[in-house]
Amino acid sequence: MTSLPALPTTLPATLPATLPSPVRFCADALARDGALVEVANAADGEEEALAILPSALATRLALQEEVQVASAARTGAVACGLGTGLLDRLVDERSSLRGYVVADAELAAPRASQAEALAARFALRNAVVDVGAVRARNEAYAFVGTRLVVEADDRDEAFEVLALCASDGAAPDSALVAALALDTTSALRGAHRALPAVRAEVLPPRLRARLAALAGAHQDNVARRHRRDHERVDAYFHELIYETRTGRKQRDPAAVKARVEHLENERAAKLAELRARYTLRARATIVFAAVVEVPTIVVDVRVRRRKEERVLSLHLPSAARTLDVPACDGCLLPAARPAVCDDKIHLLCERCAPSAQGRLACPVCGR
Amino acid sequence: MEIADVTTGDVTALLRAPMTLVDLSLAVRAHTLASAATFTDLLSPQSLAGVDAHTYQHDTVRRVLRVLRGRALLADEVGLGKTVEAILVLREYQLRGMARRTLVIAPPALVPQWRGELLAKAGVQAATLDDHAFEQDPAAFLARDGVVLASLAKARGAKVAPLLQSASWDLVVVDEAHHIKKQSTLGYKLVDGLKSRFLLLLTATPIETSLEELYALVTLLRPGQLTTASAFKAQFVDKSDPTSPKNRERLRQLLGDVMVRNTRAACGLKLPPRFVTTAVVEPLAAERALYDRVVDLVRADAQAARRTLLGTTLLLEAGSSPDAVRATLDRATALDGPAFAAAREAARAATQTKKLEQLVALVRAHGGHALVFTRFRATLAAIERAFNDAGVRHVVVSGAQSADEKALAVERFREERCALVSTDVGAEGTNLQHCNVVVSFDVPWNPMLLEQRIGRVHRMGQTRDVHVYNLAMKGSAEEKLLDVLDRRLHLFELVVGEMDMVLGNLADDRDLEERVLALYAASKDEAEIDRGFDALAAEIGAARGTYENSKKLDDAVFGEDFAA
Ligand SMILES: [Zn+2]
Ligand SMILES: [Zn+2]
Numbered sequence A: 001m002t003s004l005p006a007l008p009t010t011l012p013a014t015l016p017a018t019l020p021s022p023v024r025f026c027a028d029a030l031a032r033d034g035a036l037v038e039v040a041n042a043a044d045g046e047e048e049a050l051a052i053l054p055s056a057l058a059t060r061l062a063l064q065e066e067v068q069v070a071s072a073a074r075t076g077a078v079a080c081g082l083g084t085g086l087l088d089r090l091v092d093e094r095s096s097l098r099g100y101v102v103a104d105a106e107l108a109a110p111r112a113s114q115a116e117a118l119a120a121r122f123a124l125r126n127a128v129v130d131v132g133a134v135r136a137r138n139e140a141y142a143f144v145g146t147r148l149v150v151e152a153d154d155r156d157e158a159f160e161v162l163a164l165c166a167s168d169g170a171a172p173d174s175a176l177v178a179a180l181a182l183d184t185t186s187a188l189r190g191a192h193r194a195l196p197a198v199r200a201e202v203l204p205p206r207l208r209a210r211l212a213a214l215a216g217a218h219q220d221n222v223a224r225r226h227r228r229d230h231e232r233v234d235a236y237f238h239e240l241i242y243e244t245r246t247g248r249k250q251r252d253p254a255a256v257k258a259r260v261e262h263l264e265n266e267r268a269a270k271l272a273e274l275r276a277r278y279t280l281r282a283r284a285t286i287v288f289a290a291v292v293e294v295p296t297i298v299v300d301v302r303v304r305r306r307k308e309e310r311v312l313s314l315h316l317p318s319a320a321r322t323l324d325v326p327a328c329d330g331c332l333l334p335a336a337r338p339a340v341c342d343d344k345i346h347l348l349c350e351r352c353a354p355s356a357q358g359r360l361a362c363p364v365c366g367r
Numbered sequence B: 001m002e003i004a005d006v007t008t009g010d011v012t013a014l015l016r017a018p019m020t021l022v023d024l025s026l027a028v029r030a031h032t033l034a035s036a037a038t039f040t041d042l043l044s045p046q047s048l049a050g051v052d053a054h055t056y057q058h059d060t061v062r063r064v065l066r067v068l069r070g071r072a073l074l075a076d077e078v079g080l081g082k083t084v085e086a087i088l089v090l091r092e093y094q095l096r097g098m099a100r101r102t103l104v105i106a107p108p109a110l111v112p113q114w115r116g117e118l119l120a121k122a123g124v125q126a127a128t129l130d131d132h133a134f135e136q137d138p139a140a141f142l143a144r145d146g147v148v149l150a151s152l153a154k155a156r157g158a159k160v161a162p163l164l165q166s167a168s169w170d171l172v173v174v175d176e177a178h179h180i181k182k183q184s185t186l187g188y189k190l191v192d193g194l195k196s197r198f199l200l201l202l203t204a205t206p207i208e209t210s211l212e213e214l215y216a217l218v219t220l221l222r223p224g225q226l227t228t229a230s231a232f233k234a235q236f237v238d239k240s241d242p243t244s245p246k247n248r249e250r251l252r253q254l255l256g257d258v259m260v261r262n263t264r265a266a267c268g269l270k271l272p273p274r275f276v277t278t279a280v281v282e283p284l285a286a287e288r289a290l291y292d293r294v295v296d297l298v299r300a301d302a303q304a305a306r307r308t309l310l311g312t313t314l315l316l317e318a319g320s321s322p323d324a325v326r327a328t329l330d331r332a333t334a335l336d337g338p339a340f341a342a343a344r345e346a347a348r349a350a351t352q353t354k355k356l357e358q359l360v361a362l363v364r365a366h367g368g369h370a371l372v373f374t375r376f377r378a379t380l381a382a383i384e385r386a387f388n389d390a391g392v393r394h395v396v397v398s399g400a401q402s403a404d405e406k407a408l409a410v411e412r413f414r415e416e417r418c419a420l421v422s423t424d425v426g427a428e429g430t431n432l433q434h435c436n437v438v439v440s441f442d443v444p445w446n447p448m449l450l451e452q453r454i455g456r457v458h459r460m461g462q463t464r465d466v467h468v469y470n471l472a473m474k475g476s477a478e479e480k481l482l483d484v485l486d487r488r489l490h491l492f493e494l495v496v497g498e499m500d501m502v503l504g505n506l507a508d509d510r511d512l513e514e515r516v517l518a519l520y521a522a523s524k525d526e527a528e529i530d531r532g533f534d535a536l537a538a539e540i541g542a543a544r545g546t547y548e549n550s551k552k553l554d555d556a557v558f559g560e561d562f563a564a
Helices: A022-032 A055-061 A085-095 A112-120 A174-180 A200-246 A253-278 B008-014 B021-039 B055-067 B082-095 B108-122 B132-136 B138-143 B160-166 B186-193 B212-221 B229-236 B248-256 B285-303 B308-320 B322-331 B338-349 B354-365 B377-390 B403-416 B447-455 B477-488 B498-504 B512-522 B526-558
Strands: A036-041 A047-052 A066-070 A099-105 A128-151 A155-165 A188-190 A281-305 A308-317 B071-074 B101-106 B146-151 B168-174 B195-202 B274-281 B371-374 B394-397 B419-423 B437-440 B466-473
Touching: A022 A036, A022 A047, A022 A066, A022 A085, A022 B021, A055 A085, A085 B021, A099 B021, A112 A128, A112 A281, A112 A308, A128 A174, A128 A200, A128 A308, A128 B021, A155 A174, A155 A200, A155 B021, A188 B021, A200 A253, A200 A281, A200 B008, A253 B195, A281 B008, A281 B021, B055 B071, B055 B082, B071 B082, B071 B212, B082 B101, B082 B108, B082 B168, B082 B195, B101 B108, B108 B146, B132 B138, B138 B160, B160 B186, B186 B212, B195 B212, B212 B229, B212 B248, B229 B248, B274 B354, B274 B477, B285 B308, B285 B322, B285 B338, B285 B466, B285 B512, B308 B322, B308 B377, B308 B477, B308 B512, B322 B338, B322 B377, B354 B377, B354 B437, B354 B466, B371 B377, B377 B394, B377 B419, B394 B403, B403 B419, B437 B447, B447 B466, B447 B498, B466 B477, B477 B512, B477 B526, B498 B526, B512 B526
Parallel strands: A099 A281, B071 B195, B101 B146, B101 B168, B168 B195, B274 B466, B371 B419, B371 B437, B394 B419, B437 B466
Antiparallel strands: A036 A047, A047 A066, A099 A188, A128 A155, A128 A281, A281 A308
């Protein structure tokens, strides 16, 4: 083992365009813990920040009390790009925090005429819909931060914000999440009021669906690698056992038997190890919730099916280009092209009530 | 597929702790940055301190991650930094959350070095099996997240091996993996029984004597990749010529699935030549007398079975300068006896060393720009005096200085192109390639230390021929040792890292320092000492032969076919 001759090499990293600035993040995180921070653009266009740290913070992070933080490594500055110790540490600290926020959205109210027009186009696969009352009000939406991890011999990870209307679990247009800019919270104002009720039961099935989608993208590859390794190991032991049985070396049948048994155990152990290595494991962790009141236009629609009828409230929040997609009464996932059941007018998605089916068997009524 | 259940309880728990908008903003960005790891090419280059890894090393890490999927034989030629590659892979997996639990297995001698490099380069505090916590509760110790460092000797033991095998690891790294290439050895069985997603085997010599050695290592990584041992032999081994496999193209394909081997030639890592000169200096009479008295002292101590450490120090000091001996004897006031008295007397009488004149001449011959090493502070002071008297401009770096002082001296050395006098610890880790002259004013008995001194300037970035001078007093241990290492065995012609391999092949695993001292302590006269050095020469010569044969074999079989 020898130490290396040194040559400068920098590696261009390919990152998603929306990645937050590591310098800004570090600067804000240090400021949150009491540091005085000033962010500036260096001559070469790289961001950097000068921070004066309280001594306890400096000690905790093993930094000088006065520190220059820069996105790229250079003398006199602490690098905080991806993979650096400082960023790693602050990201760890900040992402292990759990909690909720209650806030108001500072967004322009949507137009009632747009909501009405969209509601007029709201269609059910098997029922008639009439547009009713239209009114403006603030509606609470929950934005639930989730870390999704899929892991086998490889690992994939995603951070997603699941949005839902707090009262009924309908899913708003992604434009709302974008407009609220949770990373800067520039469109939020903190509010001092009790946490409104959130229809949390829609979350587990939705997260399961997200995990299945994420895992599904890897499933084939993992299975293929598993099959390939399994076949190779299996064939190898097969061959070893065959050689033991037919080989010239061992003639003593008892010895041959013992050796074969040993090999069979070993094969089982190696194959079990492969199974463990290639089992795709997916898990979701809910890390925060922001419950935000958003200016919304609510449109009541009357749904009629045979003798029954039901009033649904559809909403168009600020910034959204489409109405919220209501939750399926069956599986609780957003129901994009819903149908309703005959008896109770349960709203059902295409999976719960496939179109081709003759008489609709309602999973909710059947429970 | 296993999808862990999410419950509404997760949400209700969350809804108990209010947070501020600032915290929310930070949390959103923290989670985004954390999950960005997945999209990023390599994270580890940023995360290693003081390592400017080469392009071929990045390529190696990418290949290990993406193509070999974390199970690989890293078989770079010596000196190309397999350790750094392994640490890069380890960090990469750590940063991506895929290596929570890592086991590193290395020969006992390399455990401290691994520990140091993991800490210095990756900021990873590795636990070792020598830790008290392991003795107390091995199961709990092995269940913790992090990196565990184990010596092969300890890990394969009957007590420890089952513990390591019952733990589950994300990554196992085996350094100098040629030690486990025989399937009948405990080391092989240990690694074969470890449960780990990822496995890195590091060795510069996957084949030492026969192609079949490769079989075991590859089978550890991917059982069945080379079919069974007998089928492998039949298909690939040519009995008449073990260096030249049959079905070469097929073998190349199969090995490509598990192995990376970078070569100097392919990486463009050829260094300019170095010229090593032993400068033997005839001592002054008083100097010679002092040396003889110190040898007497060593023998007297050995007979009384005392103080080998002091003996080693004094004998090394006698080879360095009278000042060094005097400093130690002055400090050791509690010691007495006739041998001591005689040595003290001789040390008082010896006020000069001839080597200083030689040093001044050498430095002047190279325009005053030279890197001078000594092991002892007292000698360093003597060199400073001599330089001052002779008007040789110089700066000094030693372990006694602060980091800032050292940096300043190194800066002046570069800008003023003067001489730099340094102790071994003084110049650690600084890049001094602007200079191409290295003088060892005293010669360490362990050639690795000498190699490290030379390596300060003879490394990547050096553009000129490098001149190395080793000063030794005629008749000293250093002269005899240099005669063996340089004149007889040409050991300094080896490239970086090869000396390690050669010395690693010695049957006697005592440090060379220990062996040289033992030689002096146990011998009655000069002739006996010389016979001892002859034996040492034969032993090192054989070790070099072993290494060179295996290198030839590896080159013949692999060539440049497996570069990343
Ligand atoms: Zn449904
Ligand atoms: Zn129903």
